[in-house]
Amino acid sequence: AQRVTQPEKLLSVFKGAPVELKCNYSYSGSPELFWYVQYSRQRLQLLLRHISRESIKGFTADLNKGETSFHLKKPFAQEEDSAMYYCALSGQDTDKLIFGTGTRLQVFP
Amino acid sequence: ETGVTQSPTHLIKTRGQQVTLRCSSQSGHNTVSWYQQALGQGPQFIFQYYREEENGRGNFPPRFSGLQFPNYSSELNVNALELDDSALYLCASSFRGGEYGYTFGSGTRLTVV
Numbered sequence: 001a002q003r004v005t006q007p008e009k010l011l012s013v014f015k016g017a018p019v020e021l022k023c024n025y026s027y028s029g030s031p032e033l034f035w036y037v038q039y040s041r042q043r044l045q046l047l048l049r050h051i052s053r054e055s056i057k058g059f060t061a062d063l064n065k066g067e068t069s070f071h072l073k074k075p076f077a078q079e080e081d082s083a084m085y086y087c088a089l090s091g092q093d094t095d096k097l098i099f100g101t102g103t104r105l106q107v108f109p
Numbered sequence: 110e111t112g113v114t115q116s117p118t119h120l121i122k123t124r125g126q127q128v129t130l131r132c133s134s135q136s137g138h139n140t141v142s143w144y145q146q147a148l149g150q151g152p153q154f155i156f157q158y159y160r161e162e163e164n165g166r167g168n169f170p171p172r173f174s175g176l177q178f179p180n181y182s183s184e185l186n187v188n189a190l191e192l193d194d195s196a197l198y199l200c201a202s203s204f205r206g207g208e209y210g211y212t213f214g215s216g217t218r219l220t221v222v
Contacts, residue, residue, distance in 0.1 A: 004151075034210060043113075044152070044199065046210035086151050095203070096142065096165050097211065099151030 002027050004087050006100035013077050014108050021072040021103045023061075023087030031089040033063055033070040034097070038084040047072075047085070057081070077107045111136055113214035115200050121220045122190050128219060130185040132200030135212045140164070141183040142211065143175060144199040152199055158183055159205060187219075195221045 003026040013019055025031060033050040048056045050063040050070060061072045070087060087100040114133045122128050134141050140159045144152035154167035158177035172188040181202070187194055197218050201211035 036213075043215045044213040046212075049210055088151075095140065095157060095205075096154040096167065097144075097152070097201075098154065099144075101149070101151045 002098050004089055004098050004100035006087055006103050008103045010104045012106040015079055016076050019074045019077045021085050023070045023100060025068050025070065025089050027089055027091060029091055031091055034088045035061055035072050036086045036088055079107045079109055081105060082107045113200055113202050113212050115214035115217050117217060119218045121222060124190055124192060124221055126190050127188045128190060130198050130217045132183045132214060134181045134202030138202035138204050139181050140203045140205050141177055141181065142201045143185045146197040146199055190221045192221050195219060
């Protein structure tokens, strides 16, 4: 079955602390993995995708096929990182996105 | 460049009624997808339209239907509304393939009473 699991509903850290938002997936094949972010009162927007191997706003994510994970990391959290984060995948034979349930990141000053 | 716009932003309907939600895709995008997001959940894929034809469907009953127009805008129609249809409905556009990501609209909040 195709599934994305984000085990944490809420992650709270202090400013400057490292952050890791966990994402595990189940997919038979080679999926494309994404992280989407939704800031307060804003629409869902793409943060990064694994195929580009880029760093956006200091966030990185590495696809680990052995562990079927795509965890989102940032070495030093900022208050403006507070948002809802969704991990998502799409498959080679479909463009639909399968989302996890999301993790709310709270960064305290 | 314009983003994805959805209308209306909020809607209240009575159980059993029908509703039509509208979406204008981002300039240059030819594919539109619809998602349902219930409270506390991630978006769930309803269906996708490409070149005015349905191109993939999620686990939603036939009373959820859609259209895509030549200008790539789209409609989502839901017949015989049920209380569980209350959710945020998101439209997302992309260029065919989706590997560059999707651009989402702000959504339509549907409440069924």
